[in-house]
Amino acid sequence: MEENRNLQDYEFTSEQYAQLDEIIDKFGNSQKNLIPMLEKIQQILGFIPVSVQERIAQKTGIPENDIYGVVSFYSYFTMKPRARHRIQLCLGTACYVKGGKEIAETIEKMLNIKQGENTPDGRFMYEEARCFGTCGLAPVMAIDGKVYGKVKVEDLEEILSQYK
Ligand code: FES
Secondary structure (H helix, E strand, C coil): CHHHHHHHHCCCCHHHHHHHHHHHHHHCCCHHHHHHHHHHHHHHHCCCCHHHHHHHHHHHCCCHHHHHHHHHHCCCCCCCCCCCEEEEEECCHHHHHHHHHHHHHHHHHHHCCCCCEECCCCCEEEEEECCCCCHHHCCCEEECCEEECCCCHHHHHHHHHCCC
């Protein structure tokens, strides 16, 4: 029961939960199937939290540490839910001196999160970045890879409103 409660903490649907069990059963307990199994699980759940890793370990007998090692080693895998939109704000020197710091503070205030965090509704994740190589456009910000240059604090609301 314990592991079921952990899974439900992340609000997986019972359908996702059944799919998870199905995938684990299908790939079996061979270590060599671990990476393809984890890929499939991430496609279904979106991420692989520790509670899911525990369940895989229980059902397959593969040590939890090995599973954790793979999930944390490959950047493709994530243990946290990914937000729908990723904001990257450059805080390289040029961007920092041209107002990047103020923009960072405003984004954190508007979204009520700190850098590296997701908004609770899963809409945005916000992270600070190093020089994008477009310093002439400082301060620079990117959302889902789309670059915004010469960003002003007063532009932020309109820019963010385009991402639902
Ligand atoms: S410092 Fe921001 S783009 Fe170079």
